Amino acid sequence: MLSRRARHVIASAAAFLLVAVGAGVWLATTRGDKSPGSARGRTTTDFSTRFAGYKPAPEPNGKLAKVVWPEFVTRAGPEVKRLYEFQITHGELMRYMPCFCGCGQNAGHRSNRDCYVREVNPDGSIILDPMAPT
Numbered sequence: 001m002l003s004r005r006a007r008h009v010i011a012s013a014a015a016f017l018l019v020a021v022g023a024g025v026w027l028a029t030t031r032g033d034k035s036p037g038s039a040r041g042r043t044t045t046d047f048s049t050r051f052a053g054y055k056p057a058p059e060p061n062g063k064l065a066k067v068v069w070p071e072f073v074t075r076a077g078p079e080v081k082r083l084y085e086f087q088i089t090h091g092e093l094m095r096y097m098p099c100f101c102g103c104g105q106n107a108g109h110r111s112n113r114d115c116y117v118r119e120v121n122p123d124g125s126i127i128l129d130p131m132a133p134t
Contacts, residue, residue: 004101004131012083012112012132062088062117063124076133087116088126103131 094113
């Protein structure tokens with residue numbers, strides 16, 4: 001059985017890959033890419049309707065310059081820090097990614113972002129959640 005940390009890293013990596021692939025498809029369709037797999041006149045799909053049942057986290061993106069990295073992040077290594085950085089700066093995407101580890105049932109998390117970012121204050125400073133690297 002995988003540890004909580006491994007599940008979070010895998011879920012976050014999968015979410016990042018999903019976002020990256022989706023962004024590539026969106027970019028190709030909006031630029032009018034005529035490569036062999038693209039269809040002429042194809043319209044973009046609004047994927048936000050897929051996640052309409054999930055209440056997104058309302059916090060805006062945080063500012064990396066205002067992050068005071070806690071020991072639970074620095075101790076976990078550079079890969080984990082990069083996952084936190086992505087969650088902090090891409091909340092508009094990650095707030096739609098559900099978390100599948102069960103933390104929504106027992107920790108009140110609304111999205112994968114909540115495993116990383118507990119709160120973004122009005123001044124852009126961030127309170128991080130220690131769940132992701134554990």
